[in-house]
Amino acid sequence: MRARCTEVSAPAEAKRPREREVICANPTGLHRMAYREWGDPGNPRVLVCVHGLTRSGRDFDRAAAALSDVYRVVCPDVVGRGRSDRLPDPNRYVLPQYVADMVTLIARLDVPTVDWFGTSMGGLIGMALAGLPGSPVRKLLMNDIGPHIEPDALERIGSYVGQSMRFATLDEGIAYAASLASTFGPLTADEWREINTPLIRQRADGAWEFGYDPAIAVPFRAVTPEAGAAAEAALWRLFAAIEGPVLVVRGEQSDLLSRETVSKMIDCGRSVQSVEIPGVGHAPAFLDPAQIAVARQFFV
Incomplete structure (x- = not known):
């Protein structure tokens, strides 16, 4: 099956990203989730790439282009971000809604299984979906995320998410976004412009x-210690239920995913391996060819 997929001669337009959207349901109505698709649209081998809390699917442009020789790569903007709609009820910016949206997306793609590349929040969404009975997720790469998130990282994220910011120029906004994401690694000015524009x-x-919709911060800030502990316990149960191979990628200097959590994930998971990316924190940007090669080796 793999050989047949890689031998397909895709038309020239398949090598360029295609802008798509899918209609999803929420308790008060419908919303539109936008996504970018790379590679042969007829390829049954699909890789879904999902971004972090305040980011967009455009973070994966380079990785998607690099892996589109093997996969049909789909990069959604999670609801409330990028080109996707905002939710009328901010309390729905939670994991169950995101998982439901991704189930709708996979149904739209019309494939029985997908592989999953999730950074931070995107990794949590993938983990929650992969841990469900009958999950379509075959392989899961979790980029600098696990069932336990270090409290200091939560405090850091809470200090900026949802804050109303205004910038005099686009360059000012790009620079500010780069300061928030400085732990992604030593990116060039052009690379920051590429992923932050x-x-x-x-x-x-x-x-x-x-x-992004600043209201995504509403449920984030409403979590009590008790609710947080219950959510973490549920995530550990989901993680332990994942049947397929899992690769946990950790930034060497990550303040969000500790080495202790990675070790626990290896111990409690069914088929878990890990790799640590030197010189970066939360989260590896996967712009560098060496980092993309880590994903390729796992998926391909």
């Missing part, structure tokens, strides 16, 4: 702002 939009008054 899609995060910034211009307002009617000419100023610039982050394009």
